[in-house]
Amino acid sequence: MQNKGLVRVFAILFGLVCIYQLSYTYMAYTKEAEAEAYAQQKYPESVEDYSKLRETAERNYLDSIGKEEIFAGITYNDAKDKELNKGLDLKGGINVILQISVKDILSGLANKSKAPSFNQALLATDEVQKNSQNTYIEDFFIEFEKIPDAKLASPDIFANKNLSDDITYDMTNEQVKPVLRRKIDESIASAFEVLRKRIDKFGVTQPNIQRLGESGRILVELPGAKDIDRVRSLVTSTAQLEFWDVYKMEEVFNHLIAANNLIKEELEGVEKIKEKVAETSEAVVDSTQVDTAKVDSTTTDADAAIENLLEDAEDSTDIEAQVNPLFDLIVGQGRQGGPVVATVEKKNADQFMAYLNDPKVKALLPVEQRYMKFAWGKPENDSEFLDLYAIKGNRDNEPELSGGVITDARQEYSQLGKVTVTMQMDGKGAKKWEEMTGRAFNQSSQIAVVLDDIVYSAPGVTTGAISGGRSEITGDFSIEEGQDLANVLRAGKLPASADIIQSEVVGPSLGQEAIDSGIMSFAIALVLILIWMVFYYGKAGLFADVALVVNILFIFGVLAGLKAVLTLPGIAGIVLTIGMSVDANVLIFERIREELAKGKSQVDAIKDGFSNALSSILDANITTGLTGLILLVIGTGPIKGFATTLLIGILTSLFTAIFVTRLFIDGYGKNGKELAFSTGATKNLFKNVNINFLKKRKVAYIISGIIIVAGIGSLFTNGLDQGVDFVGGRTYTVRFAKDVVPTVVEKDLVAAFESAQAKTYGTNNQLKITTKYKVDETGEEIDAEISNKLFIALKPYLTDGLTYDQFANGGDDKQVGIMHSMKVGPTIADDIKQAAFWSVLASLIVVFLYILLRFRRWQFSLGAVAAVFHDVLIVLGIFSLTYKFMPFNMEIDQAFIAAILTVIGYSLNDTVVVFDRIREFFNEHTGRPLDKNVNGALNSTLSRTLNTSLTTLLVLIAIFIFAVPLRGFMFSLIIGVIIGTYSSLFIATPVMYDTVRKVGLKTKEKVTEEKKK
Template sequence: MQNKGLVRIFAILFGLVCVYQLSYTYFTYTKENEAEAYAQQKYPETVEDYSKLRETAERDYLDSIGKEEIFAGITYNYAKNKELNKGLDLEGGINVILQISVKDILRGLANKSKDPSFNQALLATDEVQKNSQNTYIEDFFIEFEKIPDAKLASPDIFANKNLSDDIIYDMTNDEVKPILRRKIDESVTSAFEVLRKRIDKFGVTQPNIQRLGESGRILVELPGAKDVERVKKLLQSTAQLEFWDVETSQELGGFINAANLKLRQELEADTKKDDGEVEEAEKVLDSAQVDTTQTSEDAAIENLLEDAEDSTVTEAQVNPINDLINFPLVPGALFSANVKDTAQLGAFFRRADIRALLPQNLRYVKFAWSKGKKDAEIIDFYALKGNRDNEPELSGGVITDASQTYDQTNNVVVSMQMDGKGAKKWEEMTERAFNQRSQIAIVLDNIVYSAPGVSKGKISGGRSEISGDFSVEEGKDLANVLRAGKLPASADIIQSEVVGPSLGQEAIDSGVMSFAIALVLILIWMIFYYGKAGAFADVALVVNILFIFGVLAGLKAVLTLPGIAGIVLTIGMSVDANVLIFERIREELARGKSQVDAIKDGFNNALSSILDANITTGLTGLILLVIGTGPIKGFATTLLIGILTSLFTAIFVTRLFIDGYGKNGKELAFSTPVTKNLFKNVNINFLKKRKMAYVISGIIILAGVGSLFTNNLDYGVDFVGGRSYTVRFAKDVVPTAVEKDLVAVFESAQAKTLGAKNQLKITTKYKVNETGEEVDAEISNKLFEALKPYLTDGLTYDEFSNGDEDKQVGIMRSMKVGPTIADDIKQAAFWSVLGSLIVVFLYILLRFRRWQFSLGAVAAVFHDVLVVLGVFSLTWKFMPFNMEIDQAFIAAILTVIGYSLNDTVVVFDRIREFFNEHTTWPLDKNVNGALNSTLSRTLNTSLTTLLVLVAIFIFAVPLRGFMFSLIIGVLIGTYSSLFIATPIMHDTVRKVGLKTKEKDTEEKK
C-alpha cells in the first residue's frame, strides 16, 4: 500500500475529530444524569405526581447550570446544540406533517369569490384529491378547465383589485396558471416562516422543520416535546386576531325568543308526525321557512317575532334554546351556557333560516363563544357588530410586538403593541366604545378571549392586552404566535406520531443491548475464524463504529431506532470486506506465494469485488435517502455512512495493522487450526442442481403469490390511512376480547399484542377522512371509554391520553395518517423499489458488459422480494409479533435487494475473473469453479450478518417484524445468488453462445 504514513495521519486525525464531535454528547449526558439524580432526590416516588415534578426540577436544574463552563469553554447549552441528535423513537416527542390548505389560499386570492364556476371547481377538486397524486392546484386547474367558458381571469375570480398588478382581464387561463402557482408558493413559504418562528420560541432542543416538495406540506419534528395538545394548538392556530365592537341591541332578545319559538314549532311538528298528522306538520314547517331575499315575507318574520314576545311558556313545554341558556356572566355577552351544550346551540345559530329571523339592522351580526376560564363548565356567547364583507374593523396584521406579562391583579395577560395605522384605528374604536358604554371583543381564531369596556376615554399609543385565565405557558405561546404572525391559510395535521419518553428510553435500551451483543458475537467470530488477522479486523471494526457515530454527530444527522439497525447491519456487512480480503490472501498463500506478496495480491484482487458489492448496496441506500421519509431516511443515512467508513477501515486501516505486524518477518496465518482447511477442497456441482432449485423456488413463489391474492398482507396505517395507538396496561390483556369491545365503538378496529402481553397496538379507520382537534379528541375519548374495563382503577382521561409516566400505562405512542398521504407513501414505496432495480440493472450492465449478468441479478432480486412478501402473507396472522407492511418494511425490502445484489455481484465478479483466466475451460466448469471458490466467503458473510440480525430480533421488540424480513432476505439472498442468479446467467449465456456457433457453421457452409 502506497502512502501508508499519509493514511495513518488521516485515520488518526479523523478519529480525533470524531471523538471531539462525540464529546458534546458525553458532556450533555453527564449533566442530564446529574439533573435526573437531583430531581429524584428532591421528589421521591412517594410524592404525588412525582414524574411531572421531577421533569420540572430537571429542566430548572439544567437552566441554572446551562451557561456554566464544563470543559475548555464548553457549556451545557452549547454542547446540547452540538450533541448527537436522537429521533422521536429514541427520545420521545412529536412528529407531524401539516397540510397548508391550498383551497384557503385560492379562496383568499379570489377574494372569497362566489362565482359558480370557481366554487364548482373547488368542490370537484376536493373530491378528486382523495385518490390523486397531483398537487391541489394542478387538480384545480384540471377541474376548472372542464367547465365550459370558465375564465380564471374573470373579474369575479382572480382579475380582482388585489391581484390587479399581476392578473388582467384579457389573460388566458394558461397565462394565469403560473402566476397562481407562484402566489401559492409564496403563501406556503410564508406559512413555513410563521411556523418556524413559532417553533423557535417553543423551547425544545434540535427542532426540525422542512417543506416537503411542492405539495404545501410541512414536516415538523419536536424531539422531547411532551404536551401534545399544546403543540397542536401552536401549529394549527391560524392566529387570526380581530377586534370587533360588541352588539348589545335590545332587539337580540326578541330574536332569541323568535328562534326558540321556531325550533319549538319544529319539535311539535315532529310530534304530530308521530301521531299521524304529517300533512299538518309540513304546513307549519313550510310557513316557518323564511327567505330573506323575498321582501313579501318580511311580514311573516314580524309576526313570528310578535308571537315570540306574546307567547307564554309553561314549564312542561320544551324550549330548544331557552332551556339551555342563562343570564350572561359578564357585561356585553348575549347569554351564557354549559360547555356541553355549545355545539348544539352553535348549530342553531348557524342555520340560515334561524339567522333570517334577525331584524334588518342586525342582519350581519357575527356570533362567537368566549374562551372561558380553565375547566369552566359555563362560557359566554357574544354577538359582534358585523358588516356585509364579514371583516373586522381592526385585525392582527397591525400587531408589531406581543409579550406575556401580568395585570394589576397578577393574572397572566398578553400585552400587544400596534403600528401607527393600527394605533389610530384603536383610538377611534376605544373612543366610540367609551361614548356608547359598550365593549370591544378581542377575538382570536373565532374565539372571544376578552371583551373589555373602556372606562377612561380613548386609548392612544396602540397598546392593548388580552386576558383569558392563561397559564404562563399559554400566555407565552399566544404572544409567540402573535409575534410570528398569522398563517395565510389553515393547517391540517394529515400525519402525526407521538412517542412517549419512556417508550423512547426502552427503545434506546433495546437498541444498545442488541448493538452490544451483535458486536461481541462478530468480534468473537472473526478471531475464531481468522486468528490474529481477525483481531486486526476487529480493531478496524471498532474504529469504523467510532467513525460512523462521529460522522452522524458532525452532520447533525438524526439517530433513530431503524438507524441503529442500519449501523448494526452495516457492522455485519462491513465484515464482508475483511472476509473477502482474507479469503483472497488465503488463496494466494495456498498457491505458494510469500506472505508479503499474498497480502498485496489479496488486497488488490478483492478490491473489485468489494467496490462492486458496496456500490450496489449504496445505490439502494441512496434511493431510500431520496425517496424515503422519517425512519426510512434515518436507516438510509446510517447505511450510507457505514458503507463509506467500512470501505475505508477495511481497505486501509486493516492493511495498516497487517503490514505493521508483518514488517519484522512475523507470520500471519489468516486462519486457526479449526478453520485452516475448511472449504479447501469443496467441489459442488451447483449447476447440476439448478433445475431442482427452479422447481423449489417456483413452488415457494406460487404459494406466496396465491396467498397474496387470498390472504393479502397486513397493511399498516402508513399505506391505508387511519389511526394507530400503542397502549400499555397494568395487567396482561387478551387482544381478541379488547378488539371485540373496540369494534362495538369504532365499527372497524384491530388489537394486536406488541411485545409484552400487557401492551397492544390498536388501529382504526374510524373517521379517517376527517381532520381537526375535535375529531382527534372524540376518537381518543371513545378509545378511553372502550378500554376502561382493562385500565387501572382511577386512571383519568388525561393520564391515559398522555401516557402516565408514574404508572407506565396509557397511550405510549400514537400515529395518524390521512388517506391522501397514505396513497403518496404507497406510490413512493413502489417507485423506490422499481427505481433501485433499474439503477442496479444499469450498473451491473455497465460493469460486466453483458446483459445476461444484469438479467440474472435482477431475476434473483425479484425472486427474493416475492419470497419475502409471500412469507409475510402466509404467516402474519399467527406470528407472535407485529408484521405490518409499513415504511420500515419497504426499507427492509430495499435492504434485501441491496444484500442480494451484494452477494450476487461478488459471485459474478469471480465468474468474470475465471472467464478471463481459464479461457479454454467450458462454461460449466468456470461457473462451478467460481461458485466453489467463493463459498467460504458467502457463508461467512451470511453467518456474521445473521448473527447481527438475530441479536436485534431478540432484543429490539419494536423492530422484530423489520428484522424478520431481513433474516428471511439474507437467507434467501444467499440461496438465490448461488441457485437463481448464476444459473439464469449461465443458461442465457449458453443459449446465446450456441446460437452464435450455429450461425458461424451456417456461414461456413
Template sequence: MQNKGLVRLFAVLFGLVCLYQLSFTYMTYTKENEAEAYAKQKYAESVEGYSELRNLEEKRYLDSIGKEPIFAGFSYNDAKGKELNKGLDLKGGINVILQISVRDILEGLANNSKDPAFTQALDATDQTQKDSQNTYVEDFLIEFNKIPDARLASSDIFANRNLSDDILFDMSNEEVEPILKRKIDESVVSAFEVLRKRIDKFGVTQPNIQRLGESGRILVELPGAKNVDRVKTLLQSTAQLEFWDVEKSQEHLNFLGAVNEKFMNEGKEGSEEKPKVKEEITESEQVLDTVQKDSTQVDADDEIAKLLADAEDSTDVADQADQINSIISGPYSGAALVSVAIKDQEKFDEFLNRKDIQALKPQSLRYTKFAWSKAEKDSTRVDLYALKGNRDDIPELSGGVITDAFQTFDNLNNVMVSMQMDGKGAKKWEEMTGRAYNNRGQIAIVLDNIVYSAPGVTTGAISGGSSQISGNFTVEEGKDLANVLRAGKLPASADIIQSEIVGPSLGQEAIDSGIMSFAIALVLILLWMIFYYGKAGAFADVALVVNILFIFGVLAGLKAVLTLPGIAGIVLTIGMSVDANVLIFERIKEELAKGKSQADSIKDGFKNALSSILDANITTGLTGAILFLIGTGPIKGFATTLLIGIATSLFTAIFITRLLIDGYGKNGKELAFSTGATKNLFKNININFLQKRKIAYVISGIIIAAGIGSLFTQGLDQGVDFVGGRSYTVRFAKDVVPTDVENDLIAKFESAQAKTLDVNNQLKITTKYRIDETGTTVDNEIAKDLYEALKPYLTEGLTYDEFANGDENKQVGIMSSMKVGPTIADDIKQAAIWSVVGSLIVVFLYILLRFSRWQFSLGAVAAVFHDVLVVLGIFSLTYKFMPFNMEIDQAFIAAILTVIGYSLNDTVVVFDRIREFLSEHTGWQLDKNVNAALNSTLGRTLNTSLTTLLVLVAIFIFAEPLRGFMFSLIIGVVVGTYSSLFIATPVMYDTVKKVGLKEKKKPETEELKA
C-alpha cells in the first residue's frame, strides 16, 4: 500500500477530531450526573412529589453552573450545544408534523372571497386531498379549471387590491397560477420562520424544525419536552391578536328576547308530544326574564337543569328550546351577554348560528361578532361577548403593531402579559381607549378568536402604546404567550396531522436496552474474529473499535440525531463491516494456499477483494440513501448511521487493517489467518448448487405461495403510520388481559385494538375514533375518554394528569403516544412503496452497469423480490400469535430496505467471483464456473451471515422495543444468504442458458478495473 504515512496521519487526526467532538457529550454527561445526584440527595423518595421536585432541582443546579468553565474554557452550556444529539425514543419528547392550511392562505389572498366558483373549487379540493398525492394548490387549480368560465383574475377573487401589483384583471389562469404558487410558498416560509422563533424561546436543547417538500408541512422535533399541551398550544396558536370594542349587553336584550320567544313557540308546537318539556319552558321563561331585568347577574335554576337532563338526547324542537334556556343560565360579567357551561358551548354556537336565529338580529347589530372568553382554570363556564364588527370584519387594531411583549405581574401578583406598540398602533390605541372611557365601555383583547380580557378604561385615553393581557395565566403560559406575540402570527392555521410523544421513562429504558444490545453484540463479534482468524482477527477488532469511534464522532460532528433504530444501524454496521475483513482474509488465505509469500498474499488479497467490497457496500449504500431521502425521525436516524457506518467501515477495513497487518509483518513475522480450529474449514468443498436449484425453486414457491395467500386473506398488521389513527403505549401496575381491555375500549370508541407490547402489563392501544378531527381539544378529550375506559385496570387514586403524562414515580400511564391523520398516512404508504420500488430500479441499473449483462441484474432483483415476499409472508402468517409487536410501519420499511441491501451485498460478492472465474477459466463449462465460484465464496458467505446473525439476535433479546424490527432482519439475513446461493445465481444461470453467453477472456488488469 502506497502513502502509508499519509493514511496513518489522516487516521490519527481524524481520530483526534472524533474524540474532540465526543468530549462535549462526556462533559454534559458528567455534569448531568452530578445534578441528578445532588437532586436525589436533597429530595428523598419519601417526600411527596419527589420526582417533579428532583427535576426542578436538577434544572436549577445546571442553570447555576451553566456558564462555569469545565475544560479548556468550555462551559456546560457550550458543551450542551455540541453534544451528540439523542432522538425522542432515547430522550423522550415530542415530534409533530404540522400542516399549514393552504386553504386559509388562498382565502386570505382572495380577501375571503365568497365567489361561488372559488368556494366550489376549495370544497372540491378538500375532498380530493384525502386520496391525492398532489399538493393542495395543485389540486385547487385542477378543480378551479374544471368550472366553466371561472377566472382566477376575477376582481372578486385574486385581482383584488392586495394583489394589484402581481395579478392584473386581464391575466389568464395560466399566468396567475405561478404567482399563486409563489405567494403560497412565501406564506409557508413565513410560517416556518414564526414557528422557529417560537421554538427558539421554548427552552429545549437541540430542537429540530424542517420544512417537508412543497406540501405546506413542517416537522418539529423537541427532544426532552414534557408538557404536551403546552407544546401543542405553542405550535398551533396562530397568534391572531385583535382589539375590538365590546357592545353593551343591554343592546342585545331585545334580540335575546326574540330568540327566547322563538324557542318558546317552537317548544309549544311540540307540547302535545312532550308535555313535560312545555312545563320546563314555562319555568325557564323566568330565567330569561331575569336576564332582561338585570344584565349583570343570572342565577342558574338547578331544578330546570335536572329536568332537562332527561331530554338531552332528544333531537326535536321542543328539546332544543328546552336546552337553550338551560344553557344560558348562570352568573356572568356585565360586559358579557351570557355565561355557558363549557360542555354546552358547542351546542350554544349551533343555536346561535342558525339562519333563522341570525335573521332575528336588528339592522343595528348586523355586523356584531360573537366571541367566547378564555376558559379559566378550574372553571366550568365561559362567557359570550358581542364585539362591535364592521362590513369588512377587520379590527381597528391588530397584533401587527406589537413591537415587544413580555410576561410580568400585576399589583396582586397575578401573571399578565405586557405589550408595547409601534407609533401607528399607539395612536390608534389612544383613540380606542379614549372612546371606551367616554362611553364607559370595554375593549376586548382577542387572541385567536378567544377573548382573553375585556377591561374597562377608568383613567382616560392611554397614550404611549402600552397594554396588558390578563387571564389567570401560569408563569409558563404567560411566557409562552409573550414569546408567541413577539414571534408574530402564523399566516394560516396549523393542524397537527402527525404526532409522536415519548415519555422520558420509556426513553431511558430504550437507552439501557440499546447499550446492552450494543455491548453484547460488540463482544460477540470481537471474540468470534479472534476465534476464527487468530492474530489477524485481533487486528480486525482494533479496526472495528476505531470504526465505532469514527461513527460516533461523525454523528456528533454532523449534529445528526442518534435514535434507537440508529443504534441498531450502528450495531448492524458492525456486523456487516466484518464482511470486508472476512472478504480480505479469505482472499489472503487463497493466495497463501497457492504458495505465494506472505507479503505478496496480503498485497494480492487486498487487491482481489477490493472489487467485491466496493460493489457490496455501494449497493447497500444506495438502499440506505433512498431510506435517508424518504424517511423522517428515527428512520432517518437509522439511514444516517448506516450510511456513515458503510463509509467508515470501508476506510477502516481497507486502510487501518492493512496498516496493522503490514506493520506486524514488516520484520518477517509470520501471521496466520486462521486458528487450529478453523484452519481447514470450508476447504475442498464441492457442492453442486445448480443441480439443487429446482428443489430450491419448489421450496421457495411453496413459502411464497403460502405468504401471498395469507396476505390476501388476513393481510398485515398495519400500524397507524399506514392507516391513520391514534396509538397509545399504556403501562399498568399489574398484568392485564388485552381482550378484556379491548372490549371496554370498543364500548367507548366504537372501534379499538389492544395488544400486549413486550410485557404483560403494557398494552399498545390503537383507535381510529375521531381521527378526521384536528385540534388540541379533540386530542385531550380522547385522552380523557381513554382514562375513563381504563379506570378499572389502573392503580386506585391515579389522577388523569398522572395517567396522561406517564407517572414517573409509579411507572404507569401513557408512556408514549402517536397520531397520524388519514391524509398523511396515505402519503407515508405511497412513499414506502416507492422507496422499495425505487431501490430495486436503482440496484438493477447499478448491477447492469457493473456486470454489463442484464442476466446478473435479473438474478439479483429476482432474489430481492424473493426475500421481500418471504419476509412479508412470514409477518402475515405469524403476527397474530407472536409475543411481540409485528406492526407494519415506517421502521418495518427500513427493515425491508436493509434486507434488500444485505441480500444484494451477498449476491454481488457471489456474482463478482463468478465474473472472475468466467474470465480466468474460459475453457470450463458455465455450470462448472458457477459452482466453483459459489463453493469458493461459501466460507465468506456463511461467516458473514453468522456474525451478522449474532448481532441481530443480541439486539432481539435485549432491546424489547426493537424485537419486531430485528425479527424482520433476522429473517432477511437467513433468506438473503439462501437466495444468493439458490435463487439469484440459478436465475442468472437459467437466463444465460436460454439466450446464450459469449464468453470472452479479459486481461487480468482490465477485469480488476471493472
C-alpha cells in the first residue's frame, strides 16, 4: 500500500475530529443527567403531579446553566446545539405532515370568485383528488378545461385587479397556467417561512421542517415535544387576525327574542306533523318524549322532519319539550353595555349557532344590522362555557383592520400580573387603529380582537383615541398560550389553511425503551462479531476488530458532524452495517489465504489478497449503496434515517477495511512475524470443498418454484397485513397494567368504531390498535372524539382511577395508556404506496444497468435481477402465509419497504461477489469448460459467502431478540439474508449459466483460434 504515512495521519485526524464531534453529545448528556437528578431530588414520587413538576424543574435547571462554561469555552447551549440528533422514536416527540390548501390559494388569487365555471372546477377537483396522484393544481387545470368556453383569464376569475400585472383578459389558458403555478409555489414558500418562524420560537431543540416536493406538503418534526394539542394549534392556525366593532348586549337582545319565537313556532309546527303521524301509526308515540332540541330547525321538508322526529322518539327518554328553544340553551346573559351577548355551554354551542345562522332567523335582522355575524369567545382554561359576541360586519365581510399591519408581538404581564399579548402596528395600521379607538371611545363601545374566527378579547376604550399603533390582547392565557399567540402574530398568517394529513406522536418513555433496546442489541451484536472474527481468523481477526471499532467511531462522528438524525431503524442500519462491513475483511482475508495456499510469501500474499479482493468489495458495496441512495431519495423519517446510516456505514467500512486493517497487518508483519489468517479450528475449513452446484440447479428451480407459487397464491387469497402507511387510518400503541387478550379487546373496539383491529405488540400487556373510523375527517375535534371513544372502549381493561388525560399521555411515569399514535390520511397513504412500488422498481433497474456496465454481459444482469425477484417474492409470500399467527407485528409499512430494499442490496452484494470470481475464472482459465469455471468460482467463494451470512445473521438475530418494535422489520431481513445466500448460489448463478452457455462456448472457440494465429 502506497502512502501509508498519509493514510495513518488522515485516519488519526479523522478519528480525533469524530471524538471532538461526539464530545458535545457527552457534555450535553452529563448536564441533562444532572438536571434529572436535581428534579428527582426536589420532587419525590410522594408529591402530587411529580412528573410534570420534574419536567418543569429540569427545564428551568438547564435554562439556568445554559450559558455556563463546561469545558474550553463550550456551554450547555453550545453542546446541545451540536449534539447527535435523536429522532422521535428515540427521544419521543411529534411528527406531522401538513397539506397547504391549494384550493384556498386559488380561491384567494381569484378574489373568492363566484364564477360558476371556477367553482364547478374546484368541486370536480376535490372529487378527483381522492384517487389522483397529480397535484391539486394540475387536476384543477384538467377539470377546468372540461368546461366549455371556460377561460382562466376572465375578469371575474384571475384577470382581476390583484393579478393585473401578471394576467390580462386576452391571455389564453396555457399562458395563465405557468403564472398560477408560480403564484401557488410562492404562497407555499410563504407558508413554509411562516411555519419555520413559528417552529423556531416553539422551544424544542433540533426541530426539523422541510417541504416535500411540489405537492404543497410540509414536514414538521419536533423531537421532545409532548403537547400535541399545542403543536396542532401552532402549525394549523392561519393566524387570521382581525379587528371588528361589536354590538352591545342590549342592541342584540330584541333579535334573540324574535329568533327564539320563530324557532319555537317552527318546532311546534313539526310537533303537530309528528302528532298526526303518531295518530295514524300502529305504535302511538308520546310527543312529550321528543327532545326538540335535537330537531334540525333548518329542515323544511316534511318527510325529512317526520323521519328525524320518529328516529328521535325511538331513543328518547322522559324529556319535556323545550318552552324556549334558544333561551333554554343560554346559561348566562351578558351585562348591559358589555360586548358579551350570552353564555352557552360548549356542548350546546353548535346547536345554538345553528339556530342563529338559520336563513329565516337571519331574515329577522333589522336593515341597519343585516351584516351582523356571531362569533364565540376564547374559552377560559378548563371552562365548559363559551361567551357569544355580535360583530358589526359589512357587505364584503372585510375588517377595517387586519393582522397584516402587525410588526411585532410579545407576551407580557398586565399590572394585575395576568398574561397578555402586546402588539405594535405599522404607520398605516396605527392611523386606522387611532380612528377605530376614537370612535369606540365616543360611542362607549368595544373593539373585538378576532383570531381565526375566535374573539380573544373585546376591550372598551376609556382614555380616548389610541395613537402610536400599540394594542393589547387580554384573556385567560397560560404563559405558553401567550407565547404561542405572540409567536404566530409575529410570524404572520398562513396564506391558506393547513390540514394535518399525517401525524405521529411518540411518548418519551417509549423512546427511552427504544434507546435501551437499541443499545442492547448493538452491544450484543458487536461482541458476537468481535468474538467470531478472532475465532475464525486469529490475530488477523483481532486487527479487523480494531478496524471495526474505528469504523463505529467514524459512523457516529460523521452522523454528529452532519447533524443527521439517529432513529431506531438508523441504529438497525448501523448494526447491519457492522455485520456487512465484516464482509470486506472476510473477502480480503479469504483471498490472502488463497494466495498463501499457492505458496506465496506472506508479504506478497497480503499485497495480492488486498488487490484481488478490491474489485469484489467495490462492486458489492456499490450495488448496496445504490439501493441506499434510492431509500434516501424516496424515504421520509425512519427510512431516511436507516438509509443515511447505511450509506455512511458503507463509506466508512470501505475505508477502515481497505486502509486501516492494512495498516495493522503490514505493521505486524514488517518485522517478519507470521500471520496465519486462521486458527487451528478453521485452518482447513472449506479447503477441499468441491460441490457441483450447477448439477443441483434443477432441484433448486423446483423448490423455489413451489415456494413462490404458494406465496403468490397466498398473496391473492390472504393478501398482506397492510399498515396505516398504505391504507390510511389511525393506529395507537396502548400499554396496560396487566396482560390483555387482543381478540377480547377487539370486540369492544369494533363496537365503538365499527371496524378496528387489536394485535399484541411486543409484550402481552401492550396492543397495537388500528381503526379507519373517520379517516377522511381532520381537525382537533375529530382527533379528540376518537381518543375519547378509545378511552371509553378500553376502560374495562385499564387501571382503576386512570383519567383520560393520564391515558392520553401514557408516556409519563405511570407507564400505561397511549405510548405512540399515528394518523395517515388516505391520499398520502396512496402516495406512500406508489412511492414504495417505484422505489423497488427503480432499485432493480439501476442495479440491472450497473451490472450490465460492469460485467458487459446482459446474462449477468438477468441472473442478478432474477435472484432479486426470487428473494422479494419469497419474503412477501412468507409474510402473507404467516402474518396471521406470528406472535409479533408483521405489517407492511414504510419500514418493510426499507427491509425489502435492504434484502435487494444484500442479495446483490452476495451475487456480485460470486460473479466477480466467475469473471476472474473466465479470464484465468480460458480453456476450461464453462460449468467447471462456474462451479470452481462458487466453491472458492463459499467460505466468504457463509462467513458473511453468518455474521450478518448474528447481528440480525440480536436485534430481533432485543429490539421489540423492530421484530417484523428484522424478521424480513433474516429471511432475506437466508434466501439471498441461497439464491446467489442456486438461482442467480444457474440462471446466468443457462443463458450464457452458448455465448461461453463461442468465446472459448474464439480464444482457441486466436492462440493458433
